[in-house]
Amino acid sequence: MVISMINPILIKLTENDKRIIFVILALIILVLIIAAYIGFLITKIMKYQGKKINNYVTDVIVTGVITNEKDFKQYAKKKNWWLFYHQARIPALVVLIGVIFYIIASSITGYKDPFNKDTGFASLLFVWDFSVVFSVPEEGVGLLIRWPELVNTPHFTSEAWISYIFVPIILVGGIWYLVTVQAFIARQLQIMKLSQKIFNEQIERYVANQNVQNGTYSQNDYNAAEENMGDIINKNGSK
Amino acid sequence: MVELVKNIGKGFLYIIALPFFLIVLSITAVLGLFILLYMFVKSIFLFFTGRSLSDELPEDRKVREIKEGKIRKESTPEHVVIETDKQENIEIIAKSEKEQKIEDAVFKNVVPEDDSKDEPEEIVFEELNREEPQISEPIEEETNKEVEPIQIEKEEDKILDNFVNEPMKEETKIEEIQTDNSFINNDNIVAEEIKIGDYGHNSADSRIVEDTYNPEEEEEDNGVTISFGDIDD
Numbered sequence: 001m002v003i004s005m006i007n008p009i010l011i012k013l014t015e016n017d018k019r020i021i022f023v024i025l026a027l028i029i030l031v032l033i034i035a036a037y038i039g040f041l042i043t044k045i046m047k048y049q050g051k052k053i054n055n056y057v058t059d060v061i062v063t064g065v066i067t068n069e070k071d072f073k074q075y076a077k078k079k080n081w082w083l084f085y086h087q088a089r090i091p092a093l094v095v096l097i098g099v100i101f102y103i104i105a106s107s108i109t110g111y112k113d114p115f116n117k118d119t120g121f122a123s124l125l126f127v128w129d130f131s132v133v134f135s136v137p138e139e140g141v142g143l144l145i146r147w148p149e150l151v152n153t154p155h156f157t158s159e160a161w162i163s164y165i166f167v168p169i170i171l172v173g174g175i176w177y178l179v180t181v182q183a184f185i186a187r188q189l190q191i192m193k194l195s196q197k198i199f200n201e202q203i204e205r206y207v208a209n210q211n212v213q214n215g216t217y218s219q220n221d222y223n224a225a226e227e228n229m230g231d232i233i234n235k236n237g238s239k
Numbered sequence: 240m241v242e243l244v245k246n247i248g249k250g251f252l253y254i255i256a257l258p259f260f261l262i263v264l265s266i267t268a269v270l271g272l273f274i275l276l277y278m279f280v281k282s283i284f285l286f287f288t289g290r291s292l293s294d295e296l297p298e299d300r301k302v303r304e305i306k307e308g309k310i311r312k313e314s315t316p317e318h319v320v321i322e323t324d325k326q327e328n329i330e331i332i333a334k335s336e337k338e339q340k341i342e343d344a345v346f347k348n349v350v351p352e353d354d355s356k357d358e359p360e361e362i363v364f365e366e367l368n369r370e371e372p373q374i375s376e377p378i379e380e381e382t383n384k385e386v387e388p389i390q391i392e393k394e395e396d397k398i399l400d401n402f403v404n405e406p407m408k409e410e411t412k413i414e415e416i417q418t419d420n421s422f423i424n425n426d427n428i429v430a431e432e433i434k435i436g437d438y439g440h441n442s443a444d445s446r447i448v449e450d451t452y453n454p455e456e457e458e459e460d461n462g463v464t465i466s467f468g469d470i471d472d
Contacts, residue, residue: 032250039253085278
């Protein structure tokens with residue numbers, strides 16, 4: 001495809017160019033749809049992770065030990081940090097072990113650069129050179145687009161044994177730790193949501209419940225009361 | 240088609256929100272590292288002071304107290320074991336409605352009116368040390384369980400008597416008489432006066448077991464159920 005810089009308005013598109021543009025657009029839409037489902041998956045996982053804090057804060061609400069939003073948030077925050085510490089100490093330990101191993105091994109052997117494609121973990125991966133994708137042609141006018149060059153194919157090297165141990169440990173520990181961080185954020189969001197629901201919507205819930213009991217409910221009141229039955233807080237203290 | 244467009248829009252939003260999410264994630268991760276380090280050091284300090292990070296907060300303590308209070312109110316056990324006497328294999332169980340001391344339940348009809356706390360115990364030990372009754376058949380070490388077996392034997396004998404040959408009846412009768420003589424004192428003791436643990440002033444009667452012993456009656460009278468555990472050989 002050649003984009004004319006002299007007359008930018010006139011763009012000559014061949015059949016091949018049209019097919020390529022069509023494919024690129026389809027790919028973009030596909031990427032957006034995949035991103036939507038991945039985002040949906042992440043939000044669902046975060047909701048599931050956030051609900052874990054319910055088990056730790058239910059008792060203080062049901063027994064009436066905490067009756068205001070500020071105390072609830074403080075108490076729930078402490079519980080959340082404690083949970084985070086409980087969950088994150090193992091992946092932190094794993095990462096620490098990997099780092100200690102690398103420090104000791106590299107100090108003994110003088111090894112450096114564990115991510116190098118020749119003597120590092122990248123020797124096990126396909127590596128492309130993206131620097132040649134966009135270039136200027138010899139004429140000096142225009143823009144040349146090319147496919148990236150394949151620079152490395154997977155192969156084992158004995159020199160990179162330290163990286164073969166260090167990088168997987170770091171990857172596992174790092175991803176595990178990030179998941180616990182995500183769980184912490186999810187629980188924090190759930191705490192904010194709960195404090196709103198428990199302490200600020202009680203009047204609406206009470207009215208809805210009263211109307212249901214009196215038999216003077218509207219459909220909206222009935223729906224609200226039905227939703228409230230699944231809530232944590234109940235006037236009678238039952239879940 | 241609408242769903243597809245919605246998903247495309249959601250994907251677009253998620254892609255835009257992704258960098259912000261990554262920023263929040265990275266900040267929380269760095270903060271989490273510091274918090275981890277702080278809590279690790281704190282846990283070491285708490286460990287040496289005999290506490291731990293998992294200790295309950297003041298709110299948790301209140302919740303526990305409230306729950307225990309509720310649980311205690313709700314539970315009303317019918318029987319509460321007051322005391323067990325392992326030597327005698329006796330378990331004395333009193334109903335929760337009546338507060339009865341063990342001494343009152345055991346020595347109810349035996350303790351005199353001017354009884355003090357120490358006297359029943361003295362009586363018990365004095366009676367145990369007295370001479371054993373003379374019986375022809377060997378006595379088992381614990382006499383408390385003699386009631387039912389003897390009663391059963393006699394009942395069986397009586398049942399057997401109906402089905403055994405007539406000449407045998409006389410022999411069994413003689414045996415009964417002999418056994419009766421071996422166990423019954425010359426004094427005609429009324430069954431109602433004798434009770435388990437009735438070691439009191441009628442010392443000679445302490446080991447005499449009456450045939451008419453009825454544990455059900457005792458339960459009604461005293462509000463105390465006495466059960467006998469298995470005796471180890």
